[in-house]
Amino acid sequence: MIRIPFSGALVLMSVIQFSYGAGVADRLPPLQTVAKVDLNRYVGTWYEIASFPQRFQKGCVASVATYSLREDGKISVLNQCRDKTLDGKLRTAKGIAWVVDKNTDAKLKVRFFWPFSGDYWIIDLGPEYEYAVVGHPKRTYLWILSRKPHMDQAAYDGILQRLKAQGYDLSRLQKTIQP
Numbered sequence: 001m002i003r004i005p006f007s008g009a010l011v012l013m014s015v016i017q018f019s020y021g022a023g024v025a026d027r028l029p030p031l032q033t034v035a036k037v038d039l040n041r042y043v044g045t046w047y048e049i050a051s052f053p054q055r056f057q058k059g060c061v062a063s064v065a066t067y068s069l070r071e072d073g074k075i076s077v078l079n080q081c082r083d084k085t086l087d088g089k090l091r092t093a094k095g096i097a098w099v100v101d102k103n104t105d106a107k108l109k110v111r112f113f114w115p116f117s118g119d120y121w122i123i124d125l126g127p128e129y130e131y132a133v134v135g136h137p138k139r140t141y142l143w144i145l146s147r148k149p150h151m152d153q154a155a156y157d158g159i160l161q162r163l164k165a166q167g168y169d170l171s172r173l174q175k176t177i178q179p
Contacts, residue, residue: 033106
């Protein structure tokens with residue numbers, strides 16, 4: 001069995017994107033992002049609450065993403081998780097993100113390995129930036145993020161309703177173990 005390191009995230013996301021081709025997502029209405037993102041409020045630490053399982057995250061628990069603004073206007077990305085258990089080895093991946101839709105700042109590209117990059121669309125966002133949902137235009141991946149390691153059930157249920165309305169297959173969604 002070949003183990004793919006956590007840092008191979010974007011390579012695999014790109015392969016997944018292209019391998020789906022025409023499918024269910026192509027028959028759905030275009031994925032909607034939030035109307036506007038204030039990147040100064042968005043940066044910081046986010047805990048993964050749930051996601052669509054991805055090969056590059058296999059075995060990850062306690063997944064956390066930290067974003068910080070750079071002087072050049074791009075965003076530094078640091079993804080971290082523990083391997084298999086909360087006490088497991090720390091796995092990290094460093095990347096860079098940049099805005100591709102300057103009108104909303106809700107559509108970004110993320111790159112962990114040059115020249116590969118993937119879409120990072122902010123499709124739901126709490127009014128106080130207490131949660132965020134990140135998706136892909138073909139709905140091939142999905143992350144529900146929170147500023148805290150655990151999310152209020154009512155907020156989570158509301159997110160699920162909005163994701164269902166956007167055409168996401170929620171049977172693929174798995175909760176992430178957090179401390």
